[in-house]
Amino acid sequence: MERLDRHVDAYVTWKRDLIREITRYRSWLAHNRLSSEAVDARLERALRVLRTDHITLAFVGEYSRGKTELINSLFFSSYGQRILPSRAGRTTMCPTELLFDPRSERSYIRLLPIESRLEDTSIAQLKRTSRLWLNLPLDPRDPQSMAEAFAQVAQTKTVPVEQAIALGFDPATLESVGGGDDVLVPAWRHAMVNFDHPLLRQGLRILDTPGLNALGSEPELTLSMLPNAQAIVFLLSADTGVTASDMQIWQQHIRQLDEDTQNSLFAVLNKIDVLWDDVAGEAFVQNAIEQIRETTAQQLGIDAADVLPLSAKQALMAKIRGDQALLERSQLAELEQLLSQRILAQKERLLEDQVVLQVMALIQNSQHALRLRLEKVIEQRDLLASHQQGSGQMLLELTARTRHEHNRHHKRLLDLKTNQRLLQRQGELLRAAIRAERLEEHLTRLRRSLTGSLTTLGINLAILHFFRSVEQDLGILEQEAERANKMVSAIYRRHSEENPLHGIDPPLFQLQPYQRELRALQGKADQFRLQLKTLLTEQRTLTRRFFATLVQEVIGLHQRLRQEAERWSGDALTPLLQFSLEHKQQLETHMLRLKSLAKESQQNSQRGQLLTRYSGELEQQLTQAAEMLRALRRPAPLRRQSKVVSLSSVQIS
Secondary structure (H helix, E strand, C coil), X not given: CHHHHHHHHHHHHHHHHHHHHHHHHHHHHHHCCCCXXXXXXXXXXXXXXXXXXXXXXXXXXXXXXXXXHHHHHHHCHHHCCCCCCCCCCCCCCCCEEEECCCCCCCCEEEEEEHHHHHCCCCHHHHCCCHHHCEEEECCCCCHHHHHHHHHHHHCEEEEEHHHHHHCCCCHHHCEEECCCCEEEEECEEEEEEECCCHHHHCCEEEEECCCHHHHHHCHHHHHHHCCCCCEXXXXXXXXXXXXXXXXXXXXXXXXXXXXXXXXXXXXXEECHHHHCCCXXXXXXXXXXXXXXXXXXHHHHCXXXXXXXXXXXXXXXXXXXXXXXXXXXXXXHHHHHHHHHXXXXXHHHHHHHHHHHHHHHHHHHHHHHHHHHHHHHHHHHHHHHHHCCCCHHHHHHHHHHHHHHHHHHHHHHHHHHHHHHHHHHHHHHHHHHHCCHHHHHHHHHHHHHHHHHCCCHHHHHHHHHHHHHHHHHHHHHHHHHHHHHHHHHHHHHHHHHHHCCCCCCCCCCCCCHHHHHHHHHHHHHHHHHHHCCCCCCHHHHXXXXXXXXXXXXXXXXXXXXXXXXXXXXXXHCCHHHHHHHHXXXXXXXXXXXXXXXXCCCCCCHHHHHHHHHHHHHHHHHHHHHHHHHHHHHHCCCHHHHHHHHHHHHHHHHC
């Protein structure tokens, strides 16, 4: 995992550099009396995005495809043994998250009892109630004790069939005990593992999932956890190819994620060592692997480059033994390279859009205001130098002109603040279109319909009506957003005509991502309800829990949309306000300088020196702004690396 480790380290260093430069810019604004509440809030949000950023890597597949073994080989080979339980059959019985929790003083495993499924409460909500979880201490310095602690995740328990059905399981997929009416179910619903690993400390999170039965019976996995992962590694077995159950998982839970979200999807053909044949020769083996790879890509409908053949077992053995030849033959390095390049490149682009470009626009604003002020100071200095006699009177005239300019910028600032109040009122209309009370009305109707419905048709209609109602609300919001965008575009156009700004486009309210997210949730709901053929107890239980989870996702979407409307209405004019405020502040400073120069006791030579010193201060501020801008413009690590590669290839050719 050296390559991924190196790339993640570079990514974290880049983020750290961004945090330093944004913090520096904020201090620079404060030092030069150019800061404002709106700009400070925007910079604080940018810093929060950088500090809370993390990368989630999810492993999905049917039982016995080697998901856990692959995680062991990728991340835990340094312990010299298997840390996560990995053997033939079903080992990962519940979704398992591996992460580093900086708030916790010690490592732990937290286990959520399977009985929590009897409540209509999502895992996300239950994570906030620590008393419901079993906490086990974890000692990262003792590999054996870690392996024993991790074995808890694979625990099962014996329950009557009726209880298994009530918990949302399909009895046909469960192992019976003693030929009676008892079956084995997972002891735990969810596991969270916190320990200090270099990659986890740097923000990587790993999600290990059970097979098809668990994906189908734990709605939150497919509605929330998998869509929020940056990359999904879908495990297949090279000796079986794509089985019917593999295809079911792929079509029902994975394939659409590539369209609905920004996930990167990879398929891994594990266990290629079963194809190794020393008699037939390496060329024969590689040809056979390539054929299976191409067939798999066709079946899944993805590029052959995104299907990675490897042997997780042999890779783990090779790393433990230090056998470089075996490691190369396992082909694990190809997956490591793809993960590091694809995932991190995606995260880099996201942070550049969300943080870097916005902060750069603010700094460019500051630069523009400073340059205009410097030009004025130099012009006035030269004017004074050419009027050695009567420079006192000249300074009074310059002060009067500067005061006039200051009044003009002050009036412009007041106009902008008036426009801002108008936008805030428009923001209130945006929020009113999607007010929480309106959503609660839809939810009340949905709950009432689901509770009272005795037919599959009734359930279908209730769900259909709920999504249609939410969609209509977003349609009303779209109309208000269109009016708001026209308003902000007109304000920017008018301001630009009076005082052109470089590279500042009006920030429009973007509703499309939320509409796509709602459609994706509706698609999941449609898929689920169309599968309801009967009203067996387990289906009623699962239906209740599915829609409880689905509702939480819609509520979360609604909350984020309201927050976005509020943030947008407060921030839309920030670049213009910043520009006018900086001009006003600089003009105030300039007037004070001119007034002091106008004192009778001042000699002409002193006046020239003081103006030169003032222009030097402005030049220094510009230099500092240019340094910060240059640091922010520095390409993200992977883009930087690709440029180096391109330059090298040009030089070689």
